[in-house]
Amino acid sequence: MPAAPEPRPVDGTEPIYRLKADFFRLLGHPARVRVLELLREHERTVGDLQAALGLDSSGTSQHLTAMRRQGLLESRRAGTSVYYRVKDPRTFQLLETAKQILTSQLEETRDLLGGLNPPQSDAAPARTRS
């Protein structure tokens, strides 16, 4: 194991832009975004998430551990299973806003391409995958 780096403060003296960056970085992985989306309606076990994500137990656990350590998720044990849930509902707002921004970007891209590549149909608006 490599030598432990600078022990960063965990208290309130850490500049907020650093905390924000750490927070966003944690959202910066497809599997972790999907975990949040899967936990939108209700809590789920590690096994559920693992199956839905198509990951192995190790990878799933590592992602969940990172998200819980950061305070994004909470968990409870029930028998041999562990249920995870999102701690702060405003987290979903974050995902929603990001989606809106990305949707605007995609629409803009399509508009630019429109002149070269006219729409095949205007019967229904184009769908994007969720």
Next chain:
Amino acid sequence: MPAAPEPRPVDGTEPIYRLKADFFRLLGHPARVRVLELLREHERTVGDLQAALGLDSSGTSQHLTAMRRQGLLESRRAGTSVYYRVKDPRTFQLLETAKQILTSQLEETRDLLGGLNPPQSDAAPARTRS
């Protein structure tokens, strides 16, 4: 369980959770968070940002380039200077929501420590660095 290999299209069929992750990952660096905060009120030149961030021209440019490539920033040239601005105002909403979530987390941490480490004063609410 063997990890399922995910498809990697580059066009508009890219799954949205991947786009979201890319988007959040870009927000996941202290310098880039600060750039956004600095651009909250008005556009700024690379030199302005460079001075405010305490980076060199190379690093500053690299961060800005990454943010522009992702569609987070826009730029215009005026003489030898280049002005950068945030493209979508909803980006600030993202920062605001993140701040709220983090603030709640910090307050919760303080409450837990409260028993051991009582508040020094209740005359004014505790401030955090911006």
Next chain:
DNA sequence: GAATTATCTTAGAACATTCTAAGATAATAA
């Protein structure tokens, strides 16, 4: 044109994250 100022680009080193494989732990059931 040459000099100046501002910004950008590149390559590789340094550093950080993610993946993989193997095994450890925890709760329960047989």
Next chain:
DNA sequence: TTATTATCTTAGAATGTTCTAAGATAATTC
């Protein structure tokens, strides 16, 4: 106790990101 299922942990390899140093380009001024 042993077996079983579910979850977690660890180490190191693979991959990705950021930093540093050097120089390239672009617009302007002299």
